[in-house]
């Protein structure tokens with residue numbers, strides 16, 4: 573295993589290119605199951621979750637070629653095994669996204685129940701109920717979901733709770749259903765818009781993506797296509813906070829401010845100067861200490877839960893007291909005990925963490941637990957005095973492409989070393 577060693581205290585300055593979005597690339601890779609031919613993807617991020625998805629698709633009979641120009645040709649049009657094995661699914665919850673496409677294309681699917689993870693139990697009841705509304709017969713036994721159908725039939729779906737991947741699962745299934753499906757209380761994340769843009773270029777008939785009502789008119793088949801994955805707004809937000817927490821000035825290339833307004837406005841409230849154009853965003857903290865900012869997470873377009881832990885690190889050294897409330901996941905506070913070991917003054921009250929900003933944190937030996945909590949520890953280590961080591965960095969590699977290389981480009985003193 574590897575760990576990161578960070579010598580904190582250096583203001584970050586420079587330019588970094590934002591990679592393709594993990595949470596757009598994953599559903600789009602599973603959408604390749606729906607196509608009658610290969611999908612060619614560009615701007616696909618080099619992440620372990622992408623590798624896991626490719627391994628899962630290969631295990632089911634898919635093939636892929638990664639070109640020297642980083643374009644990825646994925647052909648999952650003729651699966652020979654309609655089963656997602658536990659050993660692969662357990663490492664990545666998003667594997668549940670194979671269910672809808674397999675059911676729609678092959679009329680059957682068997683997929684391991686994705687376990688919970690550090691941030692919560694993360695059930696899949698909304699996925700299963702919605703697929704049953706389209707005519708799927710679903711049983712769960714022995715830790716596996718078994719789904720069959722004679723033919724999926726379009727229906728009105730009302731999600732009692734907004735769910736990103738449940739919305740993605742049902743809209744992929746509905747592309748090959750007979751008739752029209754209308755999804756109410758759909759998630760509105762930009763990653764869903766990117767998935768739908770790819771599906772439309774494959775021949776799907778979908779309207780309303782990015783709003784709470786998405787309509788899908790079933791078609792008989794979908795073809796292969798080429799698609800460029802949208803930028804990762806959470807990676808982008810994480811690097812903006814890296815600039816803010818170290819008092820530096822950084823520019824993000826290949827970042828879309830349009831999908832980051834909630835993050836940008838909170839950073840401006842914290843005292844950052846932020847300018848942007850169509851392809852880049854520049855944050856300048858001008859050496860100042862951030863101001864404390866209250867944050868409450870909720871579904872897009874509001875402040876994203878995937879940025880909560882990172883903002884907690886920023887508030888830990890901010891001037892003043894603040895409250896961060898997490899409304900999406902029941903246990904997304906695994907970063908708190910670790911930040912506290914660096915001297916952060918954090919108190920958890922129900923689903924709200926009260927932060928009393930301190931002038932500086934002190935480096936410590938830390939343990940990463942989940943993807944975004946790990947990012948929060950890296951950010952704290954960049955700002956802390958002294959040395960911070962972070963073990964189990966495989967959590968980070970799930971969602972951040974070569975994080976230490978990109979941070980070094982910005983002037984950070986950070987190394988990845990073998991445990």
Ligand code: EPZ
Pocket residue numbers: 594595598665666692693694695696697698699700733734735736737738877878900901902943944971
């Ligand atoms: C997606 O997870 C993202 N993952 C998560 O990003 C993100 O945090 C989350 O959406 C919320 O924005 C991918 O897109 C691959 P949900 P997802 O269904 O779809 C409950 C990251 O760090 N729920 O929107 O699994 C659920 O427990 C990851 O990149 C049910 O109760 O999240 C949660 O409380 C972490 N039953 C809430 O809904 C269900 O069937 C929202 O979860 C489904 C969800």
